[in-house]
Amino acid sequence: xxxxxxTKPESERRLSDLVSVGVLMRTFPPALIDExxxxxxxxxxxxxxxxxxxxxxxxxxxxxxxxGSYEDVLALLSDxxxxxxxxxxxxxxxKSAIFQxxxxxxxxxxxALFSRVARxxxxxxxPGAHLAGRRLVAIDGTCLDVADTAENDEFFxxxxxxxxxxxxxxxxxxxxxxxxxxxxxxxxAVGAYTTSENTLAxxxxxxxxxxMLLLADRGxxxxxxxxxxxxxxxxxxxxxxxxxxxxxxxxxxxGTWLAELKPSGNAGRHADGLTIRVIDYEIDDGRDNDTSxxxxxxxxxxxxxxxxxxxxAYAQRWEIEAAFDELKVHQRGPRTVLRSKxxxxxxxxxxxxxxxxFAIRTLMWEAADEARVDPDRVSFVxxxxxxxxxxxxxxxxxxxxx
Numbered sequence: 001x002x003x004x005x006x007t008k009p010e011s012e013r014r015l016s017d018l019v020s021v022g023v024l025m026r027t028f029p030p031a032l033i034d035e036x037x038x039x040x041x042x043x044x045x046x047x048x049x050x051x052x053x054x055x056x057x058x059x060x061x062x063x064x065x066x067x068g069s070y071e072d073v074l075a076l077l078s079d080x081x082x083x084x085x086x087x088x089x090x091x092x093x094x095k096s097a098i099f100q101x102x103x104x105x106x107x108x109x110x111x112a113l114f115s116r117v118a119r120x121x122x123x124x125x126x127p128g129a130h131l132a133g134r135r136l137v138a139i140d141g142t143c144l145d146v147a148d149t150a151e152n153d154e155f156f157x158x159x160x161x162x163x164x165x166x167x168x169x170x171x172x173x174x175x176x177x178x179x180x181x182x183x184x185x186x187x188x189a190v191g192a193y194t195t196s197e198n199t200l201a202x203x204x205x206x207x208x209x210x211x212m213l214l215l216a217d218r219g220x221x222x223x224x225x226x227x228x229x230x231x232x233x234x235x236x237x238x239x240x241x242x243x244x245x246x247x248x249x250x251x252x253x254x255g256t257w258l259a260e261l262k263p264s265g266n267a268g269r270h271a272d273g274l275t276i277r278v279i280d281y282e283i284d285d286g287r288d289n290d291t292s293x294x295x296x297x298x299x300x301x302x303x304x305x306x307x308x309x310x311x312x313a314y315a316q317r318w319e320i321e322a323a324f325d326e327l328k329v330h331q332r333g334p335r336t337v338l339r340s341k342x343x344x345x346x347x348x349x350x351x352x353x354x355x356x357x358f359a360i361r362t363l364m365w366e367a368a369d370e371a372r373v374d375p376d377r378v379s380f381v382x383x384x385x386x387x388x389x390x391x392x393x394x395x396x397x398x399x400x401x402x
Contacts, residue, residue, distance in 0.1 A: 021077065023387050024060055027359040028113055033057075036116065040108040049093055050101035052109070059102070059110050059348050062339075063356035064388055066332050070098040107344050110351035114188070118358050121365040122181040127374040129181025131313045132305045134213035134235050136180040138320040139204060139220065141197040142328065145169040145337045146346045155343035157194035169337055172346060175200040176354075177208075178320040180215070182375045184361040185323055190350050198225060208234035213299075215317040218242075221296065223263040227274065230298055237314055240294040246276060254302040256280075261296070275300065279307045326380045327357045360387055 030053060037043050037052045044052055054077070061073045068076070075092055093101075120137070122129035129136060143159075146152050148169050156170040175197055177187040189203040201220060208214060210233035218239040229236055246259035260273035279295040295314055299305035332338075332353060340346040364383045368375040 021057070023359055023363055024057060024356075027362050028056075028060070028117060028355065032116065033109070033113060036112040037105075037109050040106075040112055042105055042109050044104075050097065052105050055101045055105040056109055056113065058098070059105070059352035060355045060359070061352075062349065063331060063353040064384075066336055070095045074098060102345055102348065103342075105348065107347035107351060110348050110355060111190075114351050114354050114358065118184070118186045118188075118354070120179045120182075120186050121184050121362060122179055122375075123369065126181045126365075126369070128316060128319075128376070129179065131213055131309060132299060133211075135211060136215065136313060136316050137177050137186070137208075137212050138180055138215040138317045139175065139177050139201060140217065140317075140320045140324070141173060141175040141200065142324045143171040143173050143193060144328065144332075144350065146172055147337060147339060147341045149341045151342050152346060156192045156346070159193060172338075172350060173197065173200060174350065175204055176320065176323075177204050177214075178323045180316040180319040182361060182365045183319055183323040183326065183380070184365065185320075185327075185354060185357055188354055190347055198222070201225060202228060205229045206232065208232040210234060213237055213313075215314060217317060223261060223274075226261065226296070230274065235298045237295060237297045237299070237310060239314065239317075240278075240296050244296075246278065246296075247273070249275070252277075252302050254307050256302060256307050258300065279310055281307070281311050323357070327353060330381055330384055331357060331360075360384055363387065 033053050033056045037056065042052050057077055058074055061077045062068075065073050065076065071092060120135055122135065124130070146156060146169060152170045156172050158167045158170040161167055171193040173191050173193050173195055175189050176185045178185050187204050187207055189200040191200050198220060202225070205214075205225060205228050208229060212234040214229060214234050214236050216236070216238040218241045221238045221241050221244065226236065226238065244261075244264075246261045249258040249260055251257045256277055256279045259276055259278050261276045262273045263271050276296045276298065277300045279293075279297065281293050281295075283291045283293065293311070293314070295310060297305070297310060299310070328334075338346055338349050340349045360380070360383050364378045364380065365375055367383075368378050
């Protein structure tokens with residue numbers, strides 16, 4: 001609440017026209033931001049016109065208004081933050097001052113904020129969120145174009161293109177974990193393009209929890225990652241690479257079969273094998289391309305997890321692709337290059353985007369849960385438009401007609 005005696009700053013903008021500070025502050029409370037700023041060593045030693053807390057919200061606000069200038073985004077935030085927290089209104093500084101304040105904050109508080117807050121949202125009755133009592137989550141990777149500066153190029157690297165040439169922009173790589181029933185990105189690892197997808201995946205996989213059922217494409221399906229993921233206590237349902245040849249152990253009544261999975265090459269000769277269940281099936285979609293699928297799973301009991309249900313559940317892996325589309329095409333903007341010109345600010349910007357996406361998805365899930373509808377019926381584009389427009393979005397938003 002505002003302090004006694006404090007009056008609303010004069011402004012031509014109405015609170016209903018501002019960035020939805022209420023949604024951001026509800027998902028990321030000021031006290032938590034202050035705590036993480038202190039934990040990451042970014043607390044100010046003296047009073048500044050742009051305090052670290054304001055800049056943390058600014059980093060998320062930049063993701064919400066990716067086409068706005070520094071000055072425009074801060075102007076949209078300033079009145080709303082002052083009204084909501086009771087702090088003195090921020091005097092809008094120059095672009096250079098905003099850049100310096102961003103640099104002082106760095107990326108670590110935003111990474112810590114996402115790590116602390118992002119979590120699965122779906123309830124027990126959320127459609128498409130569970131199988132055999134496990135929460136469906138999917139892992140995948142994507143790349144983001146970053147500003148073409150020498151510093152970014154050296155840190156992130158860039159992909160090659162035809163005839164030995166290189167792409168126009170350096171790229172950052174993101175590997176994320178999304179909850180299939182809500183599209184909420186609940187974990188992520190961010191690194192250079194030169195860091196392989198499977199290397200970043202190790203960070204995310206190590207944070208899996210029992211009660212999850214992880215879906216993954218065949219690019220992740222090797223013994224090292226499988227063994228690492230299974231050790232967390234989570235269950236797995238991955239599409240197998242064609243080169244993987246597990247040893248047949250027993251054919252089950254439903255046509256699936258148990259097998260022993262070992263590392264390839266000499267490493268597998270003396271290694272203990274892992275027992276998996278193999279599901280083979282085909283999809284007749286009328287096309288001539290390969291429609292044969294082989295899935296590996298840790299769910300060994302056909303009565304608990306029938307083969308047909310597993311095949312249908314694997315299609316949920318594409319929900320993380322939809323989440324990436326929401327973040328990259330609609331929230332960031334199609335073909336938009338991240339604006340930050342130094343690696344640490346690129347990382348800050350990416351974590352800001354991930355925080356922003358989670359805040360929007362939280363709003364969408366709450367609206368769907370209250371209306372008792374499938375979250376897939378709620379339009380991300382509509383939710384994004386409402387969050388950009390109104391501080392009262394959580395009250396006004398309805399899934400009907402989306």
